[in-house]
Amino acid sequence: MSHRQMHRGGARHAAGFTLIELIVVIVVLGLLAGLVAPQIFGRVSEAKAVTARSQLELIGAALDGYRLDTGTYPTTAQGLNALLTRPTESPVPSQWRGPYLRKQVPLDPWGRAYIYVYPGVRNPSGFDLSSLGRDGQVGGENEDADVIGQ
Numbered sequence: 303m304s305h306r307q308m309h310r311g312g313a314r315h316a317a318g319f320t321l322i323e324l325i326v327v328i329v330v331l332g333l334l335a336g337l338v339a340p341q342i343f344g345r346v347s348e349a350k351a352v353t354a355r356s357q358l359e360l361i362g363a364a365l366d367g368y369r370l371d372t373g374t375y376p377t378t379a380q381g382l383n384a385l386l387t388r389p390t391e392s393p394v395p396s397q398w399r400g401p402y403l404r405k406q407v408p409l410d411p412w413g414r415a416y417i418y419v420y421p422g423v424r425n426p427s428g429f430d431l432s433s434l435g436r437d438g439q440v441g442g443e444n445e446d447a448d449v450i451g452q
Contacts, residue, residue, distance in 0.1 A: 350411035351449055354433045357408050358451030361385070361416065362431060364402040371399045375420045375429050382407040382418050410449070412436050424450070 319327075364385045369375050372395035376384035380391060385402040389395060410416055410433035422430035431451035435442050442448060 350436070351445075351447075353411045354435075354449040355451075357410070358416065358431055358433070358449065361403075361407065362451050365429060365431070367402045368395075368398075368400065371395070371397050373397070376418075378419050382416065410434075412438070414438060 361382065365375055368385060374393070374395075376382070376389060377391075377393070380389040383389075384395075385400060385407065388398045388400065407416070412433070412435065414434065417432050417434070418429060419431075420429040422428055424430050433449040434440060435446050435448050437446040439446070440448065
């Protein structure tokens with residue numbers, strides 16, 4: 303076998319990967335994904351809670367604007383839709399100058415309506431505004447914790 307033939311054969315062998323090398327790379331990538339994925343998914347749930355708090359603040363500011371114009375917050379029955387259209391049920395506000403939101407009242411980051419109560423249970427002189435978190439149940443911890451406005 304000439305030097306040229308050996309070099310060609312050796313180059314062909316060095317250009318590919320062995321099955322063992324591929325398995326090692328796949329295992330390493332799997333381990334990295336296993337370590338990184340929980341960190342990323344933890345950030346997603348944290349971002350949803352931050353989004354909910356931000357939306358609650360914006361809705362709360364719109365409710366305060368409604369109160370400045372009408373003298374009171376919308377009733378629980380009138381709900382958050384009173385921020386978009388003049389309520390037709392009693393007490394009908396005479397000084398309604400809305401809409402108080404530019405867009406429809408958003409759903410919480412988990413796809414459910416925010417809970418609005420006036421007068422509030424936690425805040426008897428104002429309103430309660432909250433989201434039940436990921437699980438949609440009262441209470442909970444971490445991702446399932448309620449997000450409470452004001």
